[in-house]
Amino acid sequence: MQKNVRLSPADWILWGLTSVAIAVALYAAFLYAPTERTMGDIQRIFYFHVASAWIGFLAFFVVFVASIAYLATKAIKWDILAASSAEIGVVFSTLVLLTGPLWARPVWNTYWTWDPRLTSFLILWLIYIAYLMLRAYAGEEEKSARFAAVFGIIGFLDVPIVYASIRLWRTLHPKPVIAGGGSSGLAPQMLTSLFIALGAFLVLYIALLRLRIRLEKVNRAVRQLHLEINR
Amino acid sequence: MIQAKGLTKIYGTRYALRGVDLEAEAGEILGVFGPNGAGKSTLVRILAGQAKPSSGSVTLCGHPLATEAAQARACTGVVGHLTYLYDDLTAVENLRFFARMFGLHLKEPELLERLSRVGLRGREHEPVRHFSRGMQQRLALARATLHNPRVLILDEPYTGLDRQASLFLDNLVRDFAREGGTVLLVTHDVDHGLNIATRVLLLVSGRVVDQGPADAFSAQTIVTAYETGRKVPQA
């Protein structure tokens, strides 16, 4: 048990790395990257907004792969991985949905725009909130693992179709007047800053994932002990 | 005919079965006894292919349930705690549905014949909702033997049966075994069960505590084993 609770040296290194990476990313976003000409300083949120979106997406992809692996092998470790990654994915996509309006308000004079990518993320977020609710209500551990795995597969397969449908919907509509600025012609320093933010969030994701997996293992180890007492 | 090796089943934090091995040959009637919560129904559900064991394997009529499920299920008839009948369908409609699910195309006269065998003649076009518990149980028996299985698995089949129906079931079970079928019978009526079983398996807290030919057991030894959870030496 002790072994499970304590952080391993690898984790200390990982967290150290995460802190440094976040600091560098902050420096890159706020000082290194030039100020965007039309949008001004507020555009700097873009680095974290986009990085969160990519990492959120990665987290849900991990859920998808782990779900398939669970159904194929019925090995608990895959269920633990899926559950952990889904929670972290929801955190990152919540960040996307929060930073989106923060950015949109001063620039486009509106908190929310039904931009295809942002809207798709909203639906994605709803799907994985539903995923977490399913886990909470499914009942026994084994049943919740099975059901969640099926939903984790179905939900992720839906993502490209959701995106296609929303893009089709937006292009068939008159374009909102506010659109226009954006990612075309990103300055090289901006691109570098984006990749630094992305790297920092990736390390953060891995560090969080390891932590969450450990927590889940401890959780289940306690239940296992309970089982052995019962035996 | 029925073979099970190392069956375990875990529900959340509870062991329902802890390594059950059993074997039943053609012509045998295996009586399974055990106190409430011993794991009898869990065992039945795993043998019937309704639940997957946490570990261990099942073979029915030589077909492993894990890899040849359809063949294994096609040679097995099951009557469980529930009747698996549809209340709003008539007796004939219920049978016709299950016949089709087993790939049989039984004509109306054949279905009626099955119904009269279990004494439901004259009620065949009534919805099952109007049947008494015992009549539903009779219909469940007709449903379970529709496809002429070689293995019959019965979980407390006497529930709700009157004397006549229970005699009918006894005869059905004996005939079935005499013709080379294998029966696994779970019942709480120890005297009755010992009377028709040829072999006995005692299950307590998910473990097989004793098994052997039926004449080696008495109602007393079985009930004592329930309490002690151990094999009772013959006096």
Added chain:
Amino acid sequence: MSYFAGIAAVYWKDVLLEFRTRQSLSTMFTFCLTIVIIFNFVFEPGSPAVLEVSPGVLWAAFTFSGLLGISRSFSFEIDRGGLQGLLLCPVERSTIYFGKVLGNATFMLLIEAVTFPIFVVFYNLPPNMNLLGLVLVFVLGTLGFVAVGTLLSAISANTKAREVLLPVLLFPVAVPVLVATVKSTGPLLRGEDLAQVASWVKLLLAFDLLFLAASSLTFEFIVEE
């Protein structure tokens, strides 16, 4: 035992049960009509906004009432231990799924066929609509909604939360179906050509095929402990 005979048996049983009890169809129809009427209060009668919004109203009514039937299709089985009974049969588990999909689709399409004319009258829609195109979109949209709905209903009926969980699971996943049906129903109601909405029809087709395939593959993991 042929695969299709199993599907047909499950379908026949579900349809027979429904026509015996009429519980799903009657509640679905009443609810569908109620939604259509309630939305009527939102607009000024005869205003041009009605034509603009009517496809959305129509599909809200179809899917919300469809949800009732879909959520019942497994809960009544599980109450009776029926699914356990079906598991005894030597058929592929996915035959149960396809039988139920066909049943649920039949019920939803019946409701749609009855509600749509009433809707046309209530909302004073112009008669020059593209009926053939509408039928195609209704069938494809319903099939997609039911394909995911039936799978998720098998999940939710097996949880502690039961029916309450189904809409939460189903509607986000069904977003493409909702967008595609609503967006293609509009032009078709105005009598436009099917070619105008071809990309939506393709999207519906892709959704239907993808989720029928994925659901039939994953269904057995839901029903077998």
